Amino acid sequence: DATAFNNLKKTNIDGKGALNNKISEHILSHLNHCGIKTHFIKRINMREQLIKKAEIFPIEFIVRNISTGSLSKRLGIPEGTVLEKPLLEYCLKDDELNDPLISKEHIYTFNWAKEEEINEIDKISLRINDILTGMFRVIEIKLVDFKLEFGKSWNKDKKDTQIILADEISPDTCRLWDLKTEKKLDKDRFRNDLGNIIEGYQEVARRLGVMPVESNIKEVNFGKTTSIKFKNK
Numbered sequence: 267d268a269t270a271f272n273n274l275k276k277t278n279i280d281g282k283g284a285l286n287n288k289i290s291e292h293i294l295s296h297l298n299h300c301g302i303k304t305h306f307i308k309r310i311n312m313r314e315q316l317i318k319k320a321e322i323f324p325i326e327f328i329v330r331n332i333s334t335g336s337l338s339k340r341l342g343i344p345e346g347t348v349l350e351k352p353l354l355e356y357c358l359k360d361d362e363l364n365d366p367l368i369s370k371e372h373i374y375t376f377n378w379a380k381e382e383e384i385n386e387i388d389k390i391s392l393r394i395n396d397i398l399t400g401m402f403r404v405i406e407i408k409l410v411d412f413k414l415e416f417g418k419s420w421n422k423d424k425k426d427t428q429i430i431l432a433d434e435i436s437p438d439t440c441r442l443w444d445l446k447t448e449k450k451l452d453k454d455r456f457r458n459d460l461g462n463i464i465e466g467y468q469e470v471a472r473r474l475g476v477m478p479v480e481s482n483i484k485e486v487n488f489g490k491t492t493s494i495k496f497k498n499k
């Protein structure tokens with residue numbers, strides 16, 4: 267499914283789940299190799315992953331390198347302004363309230379996370395930003411902004427918890443612009459009716475080297491949109 271504006275815009279895009287599964291597998295495996303603790307264990311098939319159970323903080327952690335989207339709208343910062351240093355923002359995960367922007371003080375006051383947990387998550391988020399900015403830079407893509415989710419998972423002896431990165435990282439949760447043309451390769455294509463959404467996701471998968479082999483894919487044209495069908499699992 268593709269959803270935007272808190273589910274007000276919704277459609278089904280054939281093949282998007284399979285592409286995001288591959289892209290997210292690639293990114294989370296890379297982060298694991300770089301020493302970031304994540305919930306990702308392995309991809310099981312085209313649509314499923316095996317992950318560690320975690321108790322998710324009710325917070326969306328947003329990292330921004332370039333101003334666009336809600337930041338530009340909210341504060342009147344011109345679209346495309348490169349930020350001097352990465353900006354971290356926090357939103358409450360609550361669809362009924364439209365995921366409102368919150369401050370660290372709100373987080374501590376309402377016990378959504380402890381101060382030492384947020385300090386640790388801030389550090390991990392900035393490290394992830396460094397790793398992913400470099401990863402996308404070599405394939406000529408600008409990492410504009412992205413959303414992360416974190417959770418607590420119990421150690422084997424069930425005595426201690428550790429903070430791990432959870433959820434997915436994909437063109438659904440990142441803004442990705444082509445380095446030269448600034449063409450959008452992410453969900454903004456869907457949000458803003460910029461045309462074929464799957465094409466952008468395929469381009470990201472292709473450049474990352476995780477696009478399912480050509481022989482397994484049949485492209486089907488439905489006027490403005492293209493879908494991919496996987497012949498083999």
Ligand code: UDP
Nearest residue numbers: 328334335336337411412413438439440441
């Ligand atoms: N984002 C997300 N899920 C959300 C809200 C935001 O993955 O529920 C991502 C979004 O794709 C973008 C970044 O977080 O990469 C910052 O989003 P922004 O606040 O600008 O969201 P907008 O309201 O403009 O979609």
